[in-house]
Amino acid sequence: MKIATYNINGIKARLPRLKEWLEETRPAVACLQEVKSQDKDFPASEFEELGYQPVWHGQKAFNGVAVLVDTKAGYSVEEVQRGLGIDGPKEDEGEQARYLECDVTGENGATTRIVCIYLPNGNPHPGPKFDYKLAWMEKLRARMAAIWAEEVPAAVLGDFNVIPEDDDVFSVKAMASDALMQPESREAYARLLGDGWTDALRTHNPRGGVWTYWDYQAGAWQKDHGFRIDHILLSPELADRLASVGVDREHRGREKASDHAPTWAVLRD
């Protein structure tokens, strides 16, 4: 079972790239972030035509998450929860569309809890947006603890907007003041691992040096100035079944690409 996360940076702008990635790599589950579309504008039929059933949670202009499930390969999906119950950083803003939790069941009857997240960026630091990021991470940790207590096989995938270690970034100096690698951000991420969740990419690349994001600006892609912020966290049962991981770097270099690359893990059945 291949599970993947992909921050697509706009589903309207990315639809051709996204569809070709689905057809070329055929993940069982694809978690999308930065859909940037209202629910009524989500192009569900585009995915159904490819044999994927989508579940989506959008909002106007920003954020937005979705889970695509390969029905052609016999998987089915049921939504469990949307949102974490936390308001955005602006006055009277309400909740942003950043969290979507589903149960995915295969032909063999085995169900996997899939949690798709788009964690707040938190810049500029310090400030209300950074405070919001930390509060969101605490809400996430509480929800992950509740899922843990259910003792279901679970994977939390998405754009965490956290650079976990110094060897997860091309230059510590260049990013030192960024919200993505502040000690508070890293400590909150480390607490998730301390709770028992396994960082799939890190497990298979213990020395780091694997990037999932390259900025559009300043020739970052050409210079390989990237970092790792898209993560796949696994519950113990799924960690035991982890066979391989990867980043589809080649897709980052294509025309009209997202600034993130698809990131995936294969679990033994």
Place this chain on the structure above:
DNA sequence: ATGCCTCAGTAACTGAGA
């Protein structure tokens, strides 16, 4: 360097991203 590029919304800009 409050820059660099890209996307969405709305109509030449602004906000957000990371």
